[in-house]
Amino acid sequence: MRITLVGSRHFGVTTLNMLREHGVSIVRVVVADAEDRLAATAKAAGIEVVVQANPKLVVASEIAPDTDLIITAHSHARIGKDALAAAKLGGIGYHPSLLPRHRGKAAVEWTIKEGDPIAGGTIYHLADRMDAGAIAAQDWCFVKKGETARELWERALAPLGLKLLADVIDYAKVHKALPSKAQDEQFATSAPSLS
DSSP: OEEEEEEOHHHHHHHHHHHHHTTOEEEEEEESOTTSHHHHHHHHTTOOEEEOSBTTEEOGGGSOTTOSEEEEESOOSEEOHHHHHTSTTOEEEEESSSTTTTBSTTHHHHHHHTTOSEEEEEEEEOOSSTTOSOEEEEEEEEOOTTOOHHHHIIIIIHHHHHHHHHHHHHHHHHHSSOOOBOOOGGGOOBOOOOO
């Protein structure tokens, strides 16, 4: 399976490392910033790196030829329709909430702010609306009393994201398709940024 990885920062790097250990071919890494640690890690591994022309949008020309699947890992860019069409299976991303709850940025922070006793993560199909595509995989975890967003992310949600991504990739390898279940819009929440 040929993957184009779009991402940044630490989660982008840990996703890259998981994919390399998972028997897929990472044919290109797409980043918004050439100085990002994901770009440096990919270059050191001999993987082609492309810097987005527009940091808020990934276009088809930035996706590697013959890509089977686009994976986003800590990317705040929208993957354009043309880019999704350039990959045989489209694209998936990880969102650190039980979608459709806490769509948008700062999902982990909103989980803490709302006092949710349960958190979770979702692998979802990339679509026109942010965090609104069909669910490919989802799992949950408890939130510890007094836990900060960063602690919850590091203890449970980042590892959960890597596990769920691996599960979906394994499914796609066998079935040549992605699991898909529509989000239930009656439970959708979208909070403004915490800034």
